[in-house]
Amino acid sequence: MGVASVPSQGRPVGSSRGQAARIRILGVSHTYAGRGMPVKALENINLTVEPGQFLSIIGPSGCGKSTLLRIVAGLVRSSDGEVVFEVDSGPVRELPGGDIGFVFQDSVLLPWKTVWDNVIFPLQVLGRTGPQAEATIRELLELAGLRGFERALPKELSGGMRQRVSIVRALAMEPRVLLMDEPFGALDALTRDRLNIELLRLWDQHPMTILFVTHSIEEAVFLSDRVVVMSPRPGRIVEDLAIELDRPRAIEVRDEPAFRKYVAHLRGLLG
């Protein structure tokens, strides 16, 4: 497990279905009405995420990271500013169904469906099932170490396995954008390390633009091409750091001086 590494580089930007999208976050601010005083969660966020890029957002609790993710997903309408996606056909405000995958902190599965049925479910909703989709799912389950568990119910799996199912479910529809809100936050350190490696491997085979929210500086540096640091509420971007570590990255990368330097720099900012 310790020597696990990510295979080949030189990944093409685009999956079998369509290109990864560029995300442009333009002057987004958000204020929660709430009871009593309105709460300003985000202030003038400007950020462009390149197609196929892995970008992590870190910041103190309540800095609006999750809110930003939900605004990008279109689940929350921002008070100000806008989000534009640039795909092969040009810029759009809203991507078609299934082009955005979302992974929550804990697995949000349908408890009455088996692993297989949970994973194929979004494709059924989208009307995109077929032999090719099933082949993709089989491959993803294999990559995520879930082979042999296709007929299991969520209640029969560990927390880590359930989370892998929800990641595979998001990837199975081959989204252009994958939004992950502290997806490994509830897992133990060992499981987390393993899933980090697996996520990179899946991303390598199924390229997409990933926005990843986390509390862990090490996790952000390990996974990302870029790490964005946000200030306490109201959230503003205070640092945008390119992580120039070679890929594929093995877990040992974390012992390298360059890795430690990035971490120390970011820790200093979060003080």
Place this chain on the structure above:
Amino acid sequence: MGNAKAAKVALHVGLFVAFVAVWHLYTVIARVPAYLLPSPLTVWQKFLWTIDRAQLARHVWVTLEEILVGVAIGTVLGLVFGYVLGKSPAAERILSPYILVAQTSPKISFAPLFILWFGLGMTSKVVLVTLVVFFPIMVNGIVGMRSVDPRLYELMHLLKASRWQIFRALELPTAMASFLAGLRIAATQSMVAAIIGELMGAREGLGYLLMLGHETFDITLVLVAVAVMSTLGLVLYLLVQQVERSVLRWRD
């Protein structure tokens, strides 16, 4: 495993036999007059006589039909209202005082009115059963709709799922657990409603048989009716329980 189950069945049978034996011995030893408490043998003979001469099967069928039709209508109406009110908290807030009154009022007390409005036939009983079934189904439907994980709604939103897809794939299965709990209550209540309706005025049905026994001082007939009703109620309950078990196998 098999042995334990056999032992359990043997225990139940033994208890039942013991109960009947005690009952029989009591009527013999204490010389209880038959018009107060007939012996089990007498009741059994009366049961056979009722099948043969008093069309017991027809009475059972009438009551069962009232229950089944009433439960079907009450369930459909309860689900429709449960869905609408579960979806619209505003509508629920406006209607909640009425729902509360309707829920706490003994709906059985409508029986004389329904007999007056809908006659001595099956309709009045079906309406009463519908009324009794409607509320637990609706209330449990609302609870079920509210228990959908909001993040699942968000995932459906990201898939641009239609309202029907959301209902079919998300809301219906989620609400199934509390719906079936409601149905279990409704099944028991529906039996009571049908019988009370028949007691108030009917020309057939198990309630009618009970009333007939009462009015002709035929306590043996009363006991036969009670036994048949109890069995019917038990069967209905077990039926719902079985459905519940097979549908909700995914739960812990």
